[in-house]
Each structure stands twice: as structure tokens, then as C-alpha cells.
Amino acid sequence: xxxxxxxxxxxxxxxxxxxxxxxxxxxxxxxxxxxxxxxxxxxxxxxxxxxxxxxxxxxxxxxxxxxxxxxxxxxxxxxxxxxxxxxxxxxxxxxxxxxxxxxxxxxxxxxxxxxxxxxxxxxxxxxxxxxxxxxxxxxxxxxxxxxxxxxxxxxxxxxxxxxxxxxxxxxxxxxxxxxxxxxxxxxxxxxxxxxxxxxxxxxxxxxxxxxxxxxxxxxxxxxxxxxxxxxxxxxxxxxxxxxxxxxxxxxxxxxxxxxxxxxxxxxxxxxxxxxxxxxxxxxxxxxxxxxxxxxxxxxxxxxxxxxxxxxxxxxxxxxxxxxxxxxxxxxxxxxxxxxxxxxxxxxxxxxxxxxxxxxxxxxxxxxxx
Amino acid sequence: xxxxxxxxxxxxxxxxxxxxxxxxxxxxxxxxxxxxxxxxxxxxxxxxxxxxxxxxxxxxxxxxxxxxxxxxxxxxxxxxxxxxxxxxxxxxxxxxxxxxxxxxxxxxxxxxxxxxxxxxxxxxxxxxxxxxxxxxxxxxxxxxxxxxxxxxxxxxxxxxxxxxxxxxxxxxxxxxxxxxxxxxxxxxxxxxxxxxxxxxxxxxxxxxxxxxxxxxxxxxxxxxxxxxxxxxxxxxxxxxxxxxxxxxxxxxxxxxxxxxxxxxxxxxxxxxxxxxxxxxxxxxxxxxxxxxxxxxxxxxxxxxxxxxxxxxxxxxxxxxxxxxxxxxxxxxxxxxxxxxxxxxxxxxxxxxxxxxxxxxxxxxxxxxx
Numbered sequence: 218x219x220x221x222x223x224x225x226x227x228x229x230x231x232x233x234x235x236x237x238x239x240x241x242x243x244x245x246x247x248x249x250x251x252x253x254x255x256x257x258x259x260x261x262x263x264x265x266x267x268x269x270x271x272x273x274x275x276x277x278x279x280x281x282x283x284x285x286x287x288x289x290x291x292x293x294x295x296x297x298x299x300x301x302x303x304x305x306x307x308x309x310x311x312x313x314x315x316x317x318x319x320x321x322x323x324x325x326x327x328x329x330x331x332x333x334x335x336x337x338x339x340x341x342x343x344x345x346x347x348x349x350x351x352x353x354x355x356x357x358x359x360x361x362x363x364x365x366x367x368x369x370x371x372x373x374x375x376x377x378x379x380x381x382x383x384x385x386x387x388x389x390x391x392x393x394x395x396x397x398x399x400x401x402x403x404x405x406x407x408x409x410x411x412x413x414x415x416x417x418x419x420x421x422x423x424x425x426x427x428x429x430x431x432x433x434x435x436x437x438x439x440x441x442x443x444x445x446x447x448x449x450x451x452x453x454x455x456x457x458x459x460x461x462x463x464x465x466x467x468x469x470x471x472x473x474x475x476x477x478x479x480x481x482x483x484x485x486x487x488x489x490x491x492x493x494x495x496x497x498x499x500x501x502x503x504x505x506x507x508x509x510x511x512x513x514x515x516x517x518x519x520x521x522x523x524x525x526x527x528x529x530x531x532x533x534x535x536x537x538x539x540x541x542x543x544x545x546x547x548x549x550x551x552x553x554x555x556x557x558x559x560x561x562x563x564x565x566x567x568x569x570x571x572x573x574x575x576x577x578x579x580x581x582x583x584x585x586x
Numbered sequence: 587x588x589x590x591x592x593x594x595x596x597x598x599x600x601x602x603x604x605x606x607x608x609x610x611x612x613x614x615x616x617x618x619x620x621x622x623x624x625x626x627x628x629x630x631x632x633x634x635x636x637x638x639x640x641x642x643x644x645x646x647x648x649x650x651x652x653x654x655x656x657x658x659x660x661x662x663x664x665x666x667x668x669x670x671x672x673x674x675x676x677x678x679x680x681x682x683x684x685x686x687x688x689x690x691x692x693x694x695x696x697x698x699x700x701x702x703x704x705x706x707x708x709x710x711x712x713x714x715x716x717x718x719x720x721x722x723x724x725x726x727x728x729x730x731x732x733x734x735x736x737x738x739x740x741x742x743x744x745x746x747x748x749x750x751x752x753x754x755x756x757x758x759x760x761x762x763x764x765x766x767x768x769x770x771x772x773x774x775x776x777x778x779x780x781x782x783x784x785x786x787x788x789x790x791x792x793x794x795x796x797x798x799x800x801x802x803x804x805x806x807x808x809x810x811x812x813x814x815x816x817x818x819x820x821x822x823x824x825x826x827x828x829x830x831x832x833x834x835x836x837x838x839x840x841x842x843x844x845x846x847x848x849x850x851x852x853x854x855x856x857x858x859x860x861x862x863x864x865x866x867x868x869x870x871x872x873x874x875x876x877x878x879x880x881x882x883x884x885x886x887x888x889x890x891x892x893x894x895x896x897x898x899x900x901x902x903x904x905x906x907x908x909x910x911x912x913x914x915x916x917x918x919x920x921x922x923x924x925x926x927x928x929x930x931x932x933x934x935x936x937x938x939x940x941x942x943x944x945x946x947x948x949x950x951x952x953x954x955x
Contacts, residue, residue: 233682233684234682234955235955236955267897267898289897309858309869309898309899310858310913312856312857312858312869313602313603313856313914316602334859334861335860335913337912337913337914338913360861364861364865365859365861365896365899365901366858366859366861366899367859367861369861488681489678489679489681489735490679490703490704490734490735490736491704492703492729492733492734492735492736492738498734498735500678500681500954501954503876503878503926504926504929504954505954507872509877509878527734528925528926529636529658529659529678529954530678530735532734543706544679544681544704544706544707545682545706545707556897557872557873561929561930561952561954563952582952583873583930583931583932583951585869585873585874585898585930586602586604586605
């Protein structure tokens with residue numbers, strides 16, 4: 218009997234708290250909805266591991282049609298490759314000798330692909346790959362308006378593509394751009410315009426390369442907020458959406474996206490104090506709930522608002538004194554940002570119709586290197 | 587050879603990133619400074635585990651004179667009690683049958699003490715302790731103005747104290763109040779006035795009990811921002827300061843406190859991209875740096891400002907184009923909130939004069955239950 222087995226079969230309200238719950242029916246519906254969309258367009262889905270950080274969920278996404286996965290960090294890539302997944306994109310720069318050595322090791326066990334935006338980095342990966350007889354696939358990250366990483370479209374992309382193509386043990390696959398500055402724009406018309414403007418930079422970069430005779434096989438980008446914008450562009454070959462698996466109150470409010478997916482993630486809390494009729498204190502603070510996208514809110518209870526999160530406590534203001542919450546009572550809180558909330562927890566409790574069906578360790582939690 | 591041993595003796599800049607560093611000389615100086623203060627006043631120090639979450643650091647604090655430790659969560663108490671520490675206060679309510687069972691189990695191996703603010707909770711702990719033949723020490727948490735948990739001073743405290751005194755297998759020890767709404771007030775005069783006003787509520791509660799013949803042995807409160815305010819009140823018997831061990835940019839700016847302690851904690855980052863002369867991207871985002879108290883800043887580099895943190899990236903604006911930071915370069919970032927930043931990491935690298943001296947697992951990281 219493993220240490221998770223005693224939880225199986227319990228009702229979710231019997232779980233001790235704070236606990237991170239997945240509504241399995243809703244998660245599976247989200248997987249199905251996204252897979253259905255990508256069966257209708259040219260682009261494929263390459264869902265992001267950074268949201269759930271758990272190989273079994275990646276496998277479910279692949280079983281539903283995803284072509285592989287996207288990772289933010291080498292530690293996530295190690296987790297999924299050790300779990301048997303081979304088509305893995307690290308959608309960030311892998312920099313420094315330790316990390317490049319790990320990348321090359323992974324290339325021996327997978328068809329790993331990495332984003333690059335710098336000549337010296339390309340050179341270093343090529344040399345390390347050559348020394349080990351490995352091949353690393355590369356996408357050039359293009360700055361399409363987010364102003365984070367990435368080279369500028371046009372000549373800078375061409376020069377770096379030539380560098381990749383001329384370097385031993387590398388394979389130039391194509392381009393990547395992330396329209397992260399557009400994905401949570403609530404208004405559908407504004408988001409559509411902003412995302413298309415951003416992706417146009419990536420298309421321009423592709424056309425520039427093709428005019429010079431450089432073949433661009435892969436065009437990668439997109440997020441949950443733009444899955445059906447970026448995903449509908451015929452020249453895009455893959456979309457990196459991640460949050461759709463769980464959703465949260467931020468994406469839930471994004472028009473044209475929030476309606477299509479259910480929020481499948483929640484944090485179970487216990488009331489630890491009811492010091493006054495209008496104040497309820499729960500055991501979920503900043504160490505189990507991220508708040509950079511706003512203070513998360515309870516679900517399924519009317520007349521309450523979570524107004525403050527300190528390290529270990531949540532403070533709920535009660536506007537309806539008939540709210541009966543008392544110490545020991547449990548309630549669920551909907552995260553405002555699923556990705557950073559998951560990173561605070563060690564395991565999921567998978568719930569179906571109220572009963573614990575599975576307990577999954579969050580294998581890549583904290584794997585920030 | 588354990589898995590941490592290869593790091594010992596490396597220069598800190600050889601470590602892969604993100605990495606959480608402790609400057610051991612500075613941490614030890616902070617322990618000494620705080621211990622020296624508490625050798626001059628009536629109150630003792632009961633430092634908080636929630637900041638460092640690591641038993642070896644608690645042992646160092648006790649070796650320097652602390653009477654025991656404060657914990658936020660049962661999981662922290664389990665970590666330190668399993669490491670041999672016996673005088674442990676859980677400064678929050680322990681609610682629900684699972685948690686109460688764990689509390690009683692700990693009472694068999696320690697002189698554990700817990701905060702209470704509710705009759706039914708006192709009753710439940712008493713019954714569970716009686717069933718196991720254990721004794722649990724109790725402090726009544728008093729609301730002294732923070733408006734989180736705690737009963738109101740006066741008659742409500744008296745009634746709950748009588749309940750504790752009359753319940754089998756419980757020992758009423760005294761009162762606890764946390765002036766958390768005052769500890770980070772920057773101005774010393776304002777903080778002093780606010781903290782003394784808050785603590786007066788706790789003193790009033792004590793005097794009220796004593797008039798009714800109830801002995802109050804322990805008076806517990808305080809934080810790093812009020813250590814020498816609350817700590818100087820003759821009737822206070824102990825102070826729960828935690829952050830002083832590491833400090834951060836928030837407490838570093840608190841007048842009368844920031845000057846006395848050095849910031850001993852930092853997050854080592856690697857530059858992953860320098861897309862333009864005025865922009866540097868590092869590999870430290872919200873999954874390794876908390877930002878609820880403001881965006882943390884690099885130390886030791888002039889002409890740079892960390893202006894944005896996304897999940898995996900930090901964006902640094904460079905105002906001096908002579909800043910030579912390029913991909914692969916490393917820099918240290920000073921957290922703005924040490925407690926929540928520590929909770930994002932699995933281990934500390936203890937650095938002395940630039941060299942890794944020790945690697946400590948953060949035993950109670952994520953122990954939110």
C-alpha cells in the first residue's frame with residue numbers, strides 16, 4: 218500500500234486541508250474540448266507542462282491528440298521524458314554549461330527541441346551536442362511584442378537561423394513566438410486584434426526566411442487565451458496552451474475562452490475561526506494560493522468574499538449573517554492563477570462526483586532549474 | 587556521498603540557478619544580535635519556524651538562547667519535534683479531527699502548546715487528549731487589532747480561559763496576540779505607538795483574568811518589526827519573531843530594525859537573454875520569488891531594475907548601457923518577502939565567503955497542513 222492509497226474512496230470533504238483538488242470529469246471535458254478544436258484546424262496542440270507539472274496529465278493530453286508537450290524548464294522536461302514522452306519543446310533558453318549538459322543528456326532519450334535567441338548559446342549547445350554525438354532540434358524565439366526574450370523579426374532571425382543551420386549537431390526546425398501580452402485580454406475583439414498583430418510578426422519572420430530559401434517546418438506559439446485565434450492561422454503548426462486543463466478565475470473571464478472550459482481545479486480550505494458574524498478565517502494563505510492575478514474566491518457559498526490573504530490565513534468577509542460557516546467547515550476556493558498555485562502543492566487529489574479517485578504527486582513542482 | 591555533497595566547496599557562482607542562498611556569516615550575526623537583545627529584557631525569544639522551515643536553523647536559534655520555537659502549521663511542528671525540539675508553540679488554531687489527532691500524537695513527544703479561540707475546538711482537543719492520556723498546553727489567542735483570529739479582550743477571554751481550565755488534559759498557560767498590522771510600519775514612532783496600542787489589549791486581557799484569580803504564565807506575541815517594542819514590555823514573556831533570521835527588502839526598510847540585521851537570503855539568477863541593450867531577462871520568476879510585498883531587486887549591480895516577474899522570467903530594465911550582463915552571467919536578487927520566497931524552494935545553499943559550506947533541505951517546505 219503506498220502512502221496515497223488511504224485517501225482513495227474518501228469523500229473530498231473528508232480530506233485534510235489545505236488540499237489541491239482536480240474535478241476529473243471537468244478536466245477530462247477540457248481535454249476533449251481542446252482536442253476537438255485542434256482536430257478542425259491545421260495547427261496541432263503541444264500543451265504546456267508548466268501548468269500541471271505532472272506526466273500522467275501530459276499522457277492524457279497526448280492520448281487525446283496532442284503531438285507532444287511544451288516545458289518551461291529542464292526539470293519539467295526531465296520529468297516528462299523519464300515518463301516516456303519523447304516530443305518535448307523547452308520553450309525557453311537553456312543557458313550555462315550545467316543546463317546544456319542536461320539538455321544533451323535528454324536529447325539521447327527524446328527528440329527534444331529548445332528555443333534559442335542568442336549566437337553564443339547556439340554555439341555552446343552545438344559544441345556540447347557534437348561532443349556527445351547527440352542532435353538537438355531548435356526553434357528560434359522571435360519577439361512578437363511581449364518584449365521579453367526573442368530576437369527581432371527580419372534580418373536578426375535570418376542571421377540566427379543561418380547560425381543554427383551551419384552548426385554541427387543542431388537541426389533548425391522553425392520559429393516560436395509567444396503573444397503573452399494578449400492572452401488574458403478579456404474583450405474578445407481586442408484580444409483577437411492584439412493576438413493577430415503579434416502573430417503577424419512571426420509570420421513576417423517566416424516569410425523573410427523562406428524568401429532566403431530557409432525552410433520553416435514548425436511555427437509554434439499561442440496560449441489558452443488565444444488557442445482559437447493563433448490556432449486558426451493556417452501557417453501556425455502548433456499551439457502551446459497550458460491553463461485550459463484547469464482554468465482559473467482569470468481565464469474564466471476571458472470572453473470566447475471562459476465559456477468553453479470548466480474550472481477543474483480548487484483548493485479545499487477549512488474554517489479555523491469565526492471570530493465574529495461577519496468574519497470567517499480559513500487555513501489557506503499565500504503559501505497555498507497565488508494572488509498575483511487577484512485574490513481567489515470561494516465557490517458555492519453565497520454572501521462571502523475573500524478579502525485578504527496573509528501567509529497562512531484567508532480572511533473572508535460575510536455579508537449575509539445567515540452564512541453558517543463555523544470552525545471545521547470546509548469550502549473550496551477557485552484559484553485566480555492555476556499555474557503558480559499548482560507550484561505551491563505536492564499532490565493533487567483527483568475527485569470524481571465527490572469521491573477521491575486518484576492521488577497524483579506533482580512530479581515537477583519546484584523544478585525551477 | 588549524499589546528493590548534496592557535490593555542491594560543497596563550489597563557489598556560489600558555479601551553482602546552477604535559480605538557487606536559494608544563505609550568507610551564513612550574516613545569518614549567524616542576525617541570530618547573535620537578536621539573542622543579545624533578549625538577554626537584556628524580561629521576555630524570551632521563541633523564533634518562528636514558518637520563515638526558514640528548517641530544523642537545523644531552529645537548533646541554532648535555541649543554542650543562542652531561544653526558549654523554543656513557534657510554528658504556523660502542524661507540519662512544521664512535526665518537522666522540528668522529529669528533530670528533537672520539545673518546546674513548540676503552534677501559534678494558530680488546530681481544527682478538525684485529523685489535525686487534532688496529529689496534535690495529540692505530538693504531545694506524546696514534546697511539550698506542545700497551541701493557540702485556541704473557540705469553545706468547541708477546546709472541547710474537541712480536550713476529549714482527544716483525554717482519550718490518549720496526553721496533555722496539551724494552551725494559549726488563548728486574543729484579537730489585539732489585526733482582526734484576523736482571536737477572541738476579544740475582557741469577558742470573552744475569561745470565559746474561554748475558564749473553559750480551558752475546566753477541561754481535562756489541557757493546561758492553560760496564558761495569552762497570545764499578534765500585532766501583525768503594525769510590524770512592517772516603516773516609521774519608528776508610528777510603529778511604536780501602533781504596537782503599544784495593540785499590546786495594551788493583550789495586557790488588559792491579562793489584568794482582567796488576574797482580577798478573577800486566573801494565573802497567566804505566558805504572554806506571547808511580537809514579530810521582527812516589533813521585537814524591541816513588544817520585547818521591551820515587562821509583562822511579555824516571549825516574542826515570536828521569525829524574519830530576522832534572513833530579513834528582506836521590506837523589513838530592511840523598517841526603521842530601527844533594518845539597521846540591526848543584515849539581509850542573509852538571496853536568490854541566485856542567471857541571465858538567459860539580453861535581447862536589447864536596455865533589457866536583460868533572468869531565469870527567476872514568480873515560481874521562485876514572491877512579489878506580494880513588491881518586486882524584488884538585484885543586489886550588487888548598479889543601473890538595473892527588476893520591473894517585471896512572470897511565471898518563469900524576470901525582466902530587468904537597464905538604465906546604464908555599460909552594464910555588461912549577458913547570457914550566462916549570474917546575479918543575486920534580494921527577496922521582498924523572505925517567508926513566502928523560502929516556501930518556493932527545496933533547499934538552501936549555505937555560503938561562507940563565497941563558498942558553499944552546507945546544503946540544507948527545507949524540511950517543512952510546503953507543509954501547509
